[in-house]
Amino acid sequence: MRIGIYPGSFDPLTNGHLDIIERAKKLCDRMIIAIARNSEKQPLFTVEERLDMIEQCCLPCKNTRVDIVAFDGLLIDFCRDKQVSFIVRGLRAIVDFEYEYAIALMNRKLAQEIDTVFLMAMSEYSFVSSRMVKEVAGYGGDVSSLVPQFVHTKLREKYSG
Ligand code: ADP
Numbered sequence: 001m002r003i004g005i006y007p008g009s010f011d012p013l014t015n016g017h018l019d020i021i022e023r024a025k026k027l028c029d030r031m032i033i034a035i036a037r038n039s040e041k042q043p044l045f046t047v048e049e050r051l052d053m054i055e056q057c058c059l060p061c062k063n064t065r066v067d068i069v070a071f072d073g074l075l076i077d078f079c080r081d082k083q084v085s086f087i088v089r090g091l092r093a094i095v096d097f098e099y100e101y102a103i104a105l106m107n108r109k110l111a112q113e114i115d116t117v118f119l120m121a122m123s124e125y126s127f128v129s130s131r132m133v134k135e136v137a138g139y140g141g142d143v144s145s146l147v148p149q150f151v152h153t154k155l156r157e158k159y160s161g
Contacts, residue, residue, distance in 0.1 A: 004028035004117070006088040007075050009039045012151045013053045014133055016125035020090040023119055025064045032082060033058070035070040044134055044158060057148040076110040084114060092121040092129070 006024055010017060010033075025031050035050050045053070047070045054068045071078040079087065087107065089100050104116040121128075128146050137143045137155040144152050 001030060002028045002086075003030045003032065003082065003084045004086050004088050005032040005034055005075075005079055005082070005084045007034045007036055007071075009043070009130065010035055010050050010054060011043045011045055011130050012050065012133065012147060012155065013057055014125070014128050014130055014147050014151070015145075016090065016092070016121055016128040018057060018148060019122050019125055020088065020119050021058060021066075024088040024117075025061050025066065027088075027117065028064060028085070030065045030067070031061075031088075032084065033066065033068045034075075034078065035068075036075070037070050037072045045154070049154065053148075053151055053154065056150045074110070076107055076114065079114050080111060087114060087116045089116060089118055090121055091118045092126045 004024055004027055006021060008017065021031075021033060033054055035047055035054075037047055043050075051068055051070060058066060058068070060066070075087070078084075087104075089104070091097060091100060100118065107114065107116060125146070133143050133146055133155070138159055140159070143155065147155065
């Protein structure tokens, strides 16, 4: 069984993430979407809120089992524990490349049997990051076309209170 993992902060989930999830699902029999608990020092959304968002926004898949989880510690340890075959990451632009390349090489150093697969962002989402979405939404800008409806509602709740 090919198990793929898509790790990230997802603070919050964007349409760019969703696009990667939909495409990655086709590559594996089981997919784990994994929120790194320790990645953001000051997240806008709690891990539980982020788990809920992903659950609400990811369509069930007929051929691929999808598990949505949170993890602590080293990704590679978590991967070994779950018998993950490969890690999925998204690449938006050259600026992502250096960072992603370094992480992929480090992960390979730690676990040679686990590869990293990169999916290129869709051009319409290639400028979308969780950080920018938060910044724009925080100033009252319209991000409705960049995030799922459920996330849009949650962003409005956060910033109106
Ligand atoms: P991290 O904090 O680990 O970078 P993110 O939640 O920001 O986590 O992103 C998780 C992964 O999704 C990363 O590989 C990132 O490059 C990718 N990603 C983020 N936004 C997009 C997007 N708009 N299109 C494609 N991939 C994306």
